[in-house]
Amino acid sequence: MAPEPPQPGPSPATPGPDSPRTGERRPASRPEDIEDDRHDIAIIGMDGVFPNARSTDELWHVLMAGEDCLREVPEERWDLEAYYGTEGRPGTVYLRKAGFVDGLTDFDAGFFRLSPAEAQWIDPQQRHLAQSAWRALEDAGLAGRVPASTGVFVGASYQHYRDMVVGDVVETPAGLGNHNAILANRLSYFLDLRGPSMTVDTLCSSSLVALHQAVRSIRAGECEQAVVAGVHMGMSPQYFQLGSRLRSFSPSGVVRAFDAGADGFVPGEGVVSVVVKSLGAALRDGDRVRGVVRGSAVGHGGRTSGLTVPSGGGQGEVVVAALVDAGVSPDSLGVVEAHGTGTGLGDPIEVEGLSRAWRRFTGRSQFCALGSVKSNIGHLEPA
Template identity: 45%
Template structure:
């Protein structure tokens, strides 16, 4: 600082004005970079009863739900189901929202051998297919290879017994490890498509794909990549987590997710994969790229010490909402629609509604309603992919100008 003062002490008034203007310009440029809007240029999905974004919109428009009894292709529900809520080792919820034909995969298309494909967690296969659809939908199939495109994937642990040959260690081969590591799920996308930007798997439970989205936004704003592919995936291949969630009392005994409803009694687990391609808005406009929607801001935080590890913290929710609004330079009164978490649990929905009211409703002008929804009522809780489902729903609402 002293050196800087010494250097400017000899400047005349005109030179000082020029220096001040230059510093102001640099500061404004840096501020604009840190808050640069991000364009969604393409999206793809595979959700329960919806093989692509068009079918997903049809499902949403119809107001129907995609839940049903656990299919035999997942596990033998009769061995685990018991209507007694407190029965150890059992689940009182025998419903979920499931994908069809998750065993169908064309490894040759991606240059993967049949043996390697058999060892791959179906979540990795689904990610490859959905990522490719997003790339194709964005018109980038022939030119994304070699680009500084980042990959950010929301994914949790693998429950694919066939991948690591559970109980059959003699069958473990050279593909078993990479086929079931979460770190490889993102890396495989970069490898297959020749993408040279950051490559990051994210596991923050239900917020995984939205945290992945936030990291992608920051990476674009800091010029670490020129494009970003963000995805989230979730498959329920084994019963253990469902048994655990039943022990916590989170799942619905009636097999439906009724977000923000007086009839809500928990959620049902859902499967799916969603992906979006991101670019800096200025770059997308310069290249005349298709623009699905624009992300103005995002924020991430943690509850910190609260009532319990898995209990939401309303104060922290208010803080992260305020941070996101500040990043987007938006006032709460400018928000007309909010896609909520809406897990349909008594505690979770109550705390979330209080946070929403504190942030958006308390100072809201009369005659300016805030519409609230949650896609979980249609396709269940997709856990690590739930954020992508919510984001793609919002994009479709904007595209079709319908809520």
């Protein structure tokens, strides 16, 4: 289906000195230009497991149906009633629902050259990450022949399994084997990869910062391609206790992103993996291109009214930097998939930041849609 023509509106504002170039990036005119162009990054393979969706195709159907994938804590995880309480006493949990994945402990240990005993002590985050990364490589047509120069960049934060199951056990697979640094390391080890291998922990932005690092690494020639992933699995009662103590969760168990009734977020589990390489190399090699990363940027909001309070100005600046890096104007965008956690504080600040960025380049308004998948599957935090 052909894209709709742009709607009439005010003339775009004159871009400032830091504004991106308008229009598309100059296409390469010669094969050697394509091979040398490492700026645009192609997504050539992907995989994901989400609440109520075992694949990216199933997730698409969930979104098309407007399905609510949040449910009460499964009995096989932990006893909700042993922790539940609405009176706010320390140690109690007031949230009954979250986004849980099925088959948390499913794992083909033999395929990944692990003994069943070792696999038992390994965090499900490692198990699901390994399986998801392999499926993403299969989707890219690379499983079994991954170039040694491939990098691995993983976004992760929590260690629920160690908190809930492993405890004080000091056996090597349970101790050293469950550090988050091993998430990327084990994948590079299994696939015999020599490119950069790192786990990134910046809390909610972990997987996007991991993607940013991969983009920069490919552009710099540090790796030929990369596996980029984010994972958040096996949520523990301790995690729910902490979130309840901070009053971070939605008491209603509903994520109302960009809604006047937003009252907090609802956590979710999931793992997402993509295989990326330069667009020039992908076109040269005949890869199926699922999407293109034109630009990225990272930054911090600096000092605000609180350590966890975001900055509209800081968010606006980093969005401007990403647009400049991508070489595109907001006028060419039709939708923004936002953070949108469903909090009364964070969502308006995010809209403020985006609005500040948009106003740097255009005087138009009401032409770009805003969305957040968290309303369907919850907040997957580092994933």
